[in-house]
Amino acid sequence: LAKKTIDIPTPHKSIYAxxxxxxxKEINESNQYYLATHQAVIHKKPTPIQLVHVDYPKRSAxxxxxxxFRRPSTTDYNGVYKGYYIDFDAKETRNKRSFPLKxxxxxxxxxxxxxxxxxxxxxxxxxxxxxxxxxxxxxxIVFHYWHLKEHHHRSSIPLTQIKADGIRVxxxxxxxxxxxxxVDQLIASVNKGVTHE
Amino acid sequence: LAKKTIDIPTPHKSIYAxxxxxxxKEINESNQYYLATHQAVIHKKPTPIQLVHVDYPKRSAxxxxxxxFRRPSTTDYNGVYKGYYIDFDAKETRNKRSFPLKxxxxxxxxxxxxxxxxxxxxxxxxxxxxxxxxxxxxxxIVFHYWHLKEHHHRSSIPLTQIKADGIRVxxxxxxxxxxxxxVDQLIASVNKGVTHE
Ligand SMILES: [Mg+2]
Ligand SMILES: [Mg+2]
Numbered sequence: 035l036a037k038k039t040i041d042i043p044t045p046h047k048s049i050y051a052x053x054x055x056x057x058x059k060e061i062n063e064s065n066q067y068y069l070a071t072h073q074a075v076i077h078k079k080p081t082p083i084q085l086v087h088v089d090y091p092k093r094s095a096x097x098x099x100x101x102x103f104r105r106p107s108t109t110d111y112n113g114v115y116k117g118y119y120i121d122f123d124a125k126e127t128r129n130k131r132s133f134p135l136k137x138x139x140x141x142x143x144x145x146x147x148x149x150x151x152x153x154x155x156x157x158x159x160x161x162x163x164x165x166x167x168x169x170x171x172x173x174x175i176v177f178h179y180w181h182l183k184e185h186h187h188r189s190s191i192p193l194t195q196i197k198a199d200g201i202r203v204x205x206x207x208x209x210x211x212x213x214x215x216x217v218d219q220l221i222a223s224v225n226k227g228v229t230h231e
Numbered sequence: 232l233a234k235k236t237i238d239i240p241t242p243h244k245s246i247y248a249x250x251x252x253x254x255x256k257e258i259n260e261s262n263q264y265y266l267a268t269h270q271a272v273i274h275k276k277p278t279p280i281q282l283v284h285v286d287y288p289k290r291s292a293x294x295x296x297x298x299x300f301r302r303p304s305t306t307d308y309n310g311v312y313k314g315y316y317i318d319f320d321a322k323e324t325r326n327k328r329s330f331p332l333k334x335x336x337x338x339x340x341x342x343x344x345x346x347x348x349x350x351x352x353x354x355x356x357x358x359x360x361x362x363x364x365x366x367x368x369x370x371x372i373v374f375h376y377w378h379l380k381e382h383h384h385r386s387s388i389p390l391t392q393i394k395a396d397g398i399r400v401x402x403x404x405x406x407x408x409x410x411x412x413x414v415d416q417l418i419a420s421v422n423k424g425v426t427h428e
Contacts, residue, residue, distance in 0.1 A: 075345045077305055082277035083295065098280065098298035108274055112309065114316035117350030121311070148272045153314030 057161045060211040067209035076113030119154040126161045132190035135183045146173040169200035254358045257408040264406035273310030316351040323358045329387035332380045343370040366397035
């Protein structure tokens, strides 16, 4: 069990966890709206839990008494939109000039690569909290920088690159975070054979 | 929290839970094989848990000390295969002549309907344990019988109907449960506009 790579709220990283919650909360609200209006079916996956001990009291709900967080083998979100399989992870940073690659884990990269190979629409949903700017960044760009990290010790993706190859996500009224138009653009570019590389 | 509709192992339904595990275990093994051979990316979703109390001991992993099972809002499995979004639930019955509709929950039907509307490939993966026969049954057929249940108090789908409208899944060597060929047939019939109705 590799503790460091599990995204759960622990006391020493409560600030990170809170930041994490905020983008996820916004995405979850958008997903609820998109589901209710029959525009897309996208859900956050539950955190996997290893159950050790469960009590079954009479006349009331089962209670988990001992359990541990397991490392997810996939990304945060997946679902279906206009016939396309959608798969992404939500990531936040307080940085203002680049996105640190340490926010990605190898298992997420591996999963996204498998999904891209099967024809899925895959990306990182990145929020620069201090700039209040959001982007969806095609998974292929993430793979490119992940490769640079492994082979050339590069540690982040410059914001200039994200502006060039990502698609900006804007706030609106309902839902507040309107990310399907950005997904439409990504789908169009994938269908046109734009490789972003 | 609607206890009755949550598929968790409780003492009084341990036999059902074990039966449930068996088909799921077979499907999970197939999914591992399909993933390792780059044929499909399909995962079982974790059971959602409502955390109430978590301990964070020094120098060891966080321990869940109080938590409750939540009702999933989706089905058991989803993923991507040849560009298609795949979504299904695994169901077992000891019946020999029909599949009882009480094995479905309204939230599963609602979810499958939303996914079909978005162009997903959706089905029930049904195992008749006493017959050792497996079928994938297109979601549209399930909707038809669910409608009959609600309006005409029909309580099950006859095996004859499942044989007629479902696609048989066969055992093989590797993986033992070879269900992608059945999914291929379902995709072909959906693309041909066969409505199964
Ligand atoms: Mg994330
Ligand atoms: Mg099931």
